[in-house]
Amino acid sequence: MYELAILARGGVLLTVWALAAGWSRGRLTGCLRREGRQGICRGAWAAPGKEVDWRVRATALQLLRPELVCSHRTAARLHRIELLGEDGGRARPGLLEFTAPASSRSTRSTRGDRNGARNTDRNTDRIHATSFLKDRDWSVRRGLRTTTPARTVGDLIRSCGNREEAVVAADSALTRRAVGGVRRDPLVRYEELAAELAAPRPGGPRARAWLPLTEAASGSPAESVARLRIRDAGLFPESQPALRAAEGRVLRPDFLFREAGLAVEVEGYAFHGTRRAHDRDVARFNALQTCPEIRRVLRFTAREVFAAPDRMTATIRAALTL
Known part of the structure; x- marks a missing residue:
């Protein structure tokens, strides 16, 4: 009769494996309790202390x-x-x-x-x-x-x-x-x-x-939803066009109304993450305004995109009339 640890695969033990290896149900139940094994679902047990996350349950x-x-x-x-x-x-x-x-x-x-x-x-x-x-x-x-x-x-x-x-x-x-x-x-x-x-x-x-x-150039879920909302409003910007800043690097604003020189940027909830990422974003924003095609930049948060899309599109439409 094999030990339970030997029978387990990736930290997961099935009751049927233990029974096939010669364990009786009574002895198996007692051993599972003594070892502190965790029930994943009916007939499956996780090793003591193992985090039972979605991947363990799927396994x-x-x-x-x-x-x-x-x-x-x-x-x-x-x-x-x-x-x-x-x-x-x-x-x-x-x-x-x-x-x-x-x-x-x-x-x-x-x-x-x-x-x-x-x-x-x-x-x-x-x-x-x-x-x-x-x-x-x-x-x-x-x-x-x-x-x-x-x-x-x-x-x-x-x-x-x-x-x-x-x-x-x-x-x-x-x-x-x-x-x-x-x-x-x-x-x-x-x-x-x-x-x-x-x-x-x-x-x-x-x-x-x-x-x-769909748009293969889209950069985030918030950007995808913003694009749909903007198009619903009868506005059709370019998505992620390649522009060159004064310093020479290529930048891609989320949306560009080229004729009006208006760029629109959408930021997801987890966009910054760290102070270094925030610093890079500020530098990118400043560089974006040096692109010859751009005269103005609008920025919207993901919260605005999801909670107030009409306000977002109204702001864009107003900027296009200036």
């Missing part, structure tokens, strides 16, 4: 149910795709989402909601049952079976509740970004997203209508 659930594939917002976290909630307050960080074949045990043994998603062992976790999950739709990412970036964004756009959420996710995947302190290259091309959304699936027509609103 345990995939060990218990090999048919589960991380998808939607969970896959977005693994791929470092930014979502609207990261700037707009709508994300649910504790939520785990998976996709599984509709005929699998996981989808048969759990109760679905109106959107076809089903609860797992925790009320906050969901399983999306589908008949459209092929081997090419997923790979292993950071140790977890995860939908590919194209499939992840496609799922998010097809299932999300509004245009802003869809465009924010797509913009992030299309763009080179620094997310969570990690720089990454673009995850998907526009053509790949178009091909993913061409499949006849629920939510497809609406998703295909939103896809042309």
